[in-house]
Amino acid sequence: MNIVSAGISYVNVLAELHTEGFDAPWSASAFESALASPGTYALIAKDEQDEPLGFVLIRTVADEAEILTILTRPNARRSGVARGLMVEASKQASRHHVKKMFLEVAVDNPAAHGLYTDLGFKEVGRRKAYYDRGDGGRVDAVVMTLELWSF
Ligand SMILES: CC(C)(COP(=O)(O)OP(=O)(O)OC[C@H]1O[C@@H](n2cnc3c(N)ncnc32)[C@H](O)[C@@H]1OP(=O)(O)O)[C@@H](O)C(=O)NCCC(=O)NCCS
Secondary structure, three states: OEEEEOOHHHHHHHHHHHOOOOOOOOOHHHHHHHHHOOOEEEEEEEOOOOOEEEEEEEEEEOOEEEEEEEEEOHHHOOOOHHHHHHHHHHHHHHHOOOOEEEEEEEOOOHHHHHHHHHOOOEEEEEEEEEEEOOOOOEEEEEEEEEEHHHO
8 A cells, every 4th residue: 555645636536435434525626725725635546556555634734733634545445545645654753743633423323433433533622413414413513632742
């Protein structure tokens, strides 16, 4: 697996991949706007045939970084793709003097919660009814943080 930077030329690829993991995927123009923001960047994981396996989008502000979104294609899950992306994102953030990473994850997303817990993220709070599930139902977000001293 190779992990490389995904700049503005990747926005269509990122939008296509996002449909494979989210009910309300981001459009290519949403990724374009995000990547045009200062301190925001994406990393994409590819296999030996150069096919995309997943990606992560990160925003850094001063000494904090937020994971905006992360996804692994369904047929590549549970093989370390997201862990690899998160570790590389953490190393890059650390090199840019980021001290702490944070993210929000829905309480009904055990895969993502398991990933972040596995990486050492700790729950620091909750946002009530943060995510709209489209059927009138809403679920809480868990706010999690990781200190980057170890990278
Ligand atoms: C969450 C997601 C990114 C995980 O990607 P992945 O590449 O399959 O994760 P990895 O293989 O790197 O897993 C690393 C660790 O995370 C945890 N984990 C991953 N998937 C899990 C699952 N389904 N259930 C429980 N724990 C899980 C495990 O601890 C795993 O380590 P292990 O396989 O050695 O047990 C993927 O399931 C996905 O794309 N989901 C849809 C989009 C999404 O929900 N994104 C997160 C939004 S906050």
